[in-house]
Amino acid sequence: MGKVAVIMGSTSDLPVMQEAIEILKGFDIEVEVDIVSAHRTPEKLFDFSKTAHEKGIQVIIAGAGGAAHLPGMVASMSPLPVIGVPVKSRNSIDGWDSVLSILQMPGGVPVATVALDGAKNAGILAAQIIGSSDKCVLDKILVYKEGLKQKVIEGAKSLKK
Numbered sequence: 001m002g003k004v005a006v007i008m009g010s011t012s013d014l015p016v017m018q019e020a021i022e023i024l025k026g027f028d029i030e031v032e033v034d035i036v037s038a039h040r041t042p043e044k045l046f047d048f049s050k051t052a053h054e055k056g057i058q059v060i061i062a063g064a065g066g067a068a069h070l071p072g073m074v075a076s077m078s079p080l081p082v083i084g085v086p087v088k089s090r091n092s093i094d095g096w097d098s099v100l101s102i103l104q105m106p107g108g109v110p111v112a113t114v115a116l117d118g119a120k121n122a123g124i125l126a127a128q129i130i131g132s133s134d135k136c137v138l139d140k141i142l143v144y145k146e147g148l149k150q151k152v153i154e155g156a157k158s159l160k161k
Contacts, residue, residue, distance in 0.1 A: 002130030023123035049077035065089025068101035
């Protein structure tokens with residue numbers, strides 16, 4: 001199976017990022033979780049970013065609030081796909097500062113960006129990236145998507161009762 005790193009700027013981001021961890025584990029994807037602060041531990045950020053691909057990691061999910069430089073800085077140094085999760089932290093300006101910090105990357109340094117506090121979708125996207133070359137993961141995604149469809153169908157049926 002695949003391997004995804006879920007990193008965040010501080011432990012206060014964990015309640016949001018937990019959704020990515022849980023969905024990835026549900027797809028039987030190995031998850032490596034760590035705190036990597038772009039501003040407080042830049043040496044760790046550099047080391048992680050430059051070596052993640054050598055450790056078998058295939059996708060990086062990086063969550064950050066406020067200035068939210070973590071996903072972009074990781075993407076600037078890593079050859080791996082990076083998915084940014086803007087986190088609405090207590091020092092955030094309604095979350096827009098985090099969203100725009102992650103979304104507005106310069107050409108040549110892409111970061112896939114999900115919705116504010118959208119870690120679950122980041123996990124699903126990471127699984128889909130891995131599933132594009134791993135049939136086992138792809139099959140689990142197909143089952144998951146069918147489950148979403150069935151939930152809507154059942155909801156519609158119960159509404160008509």
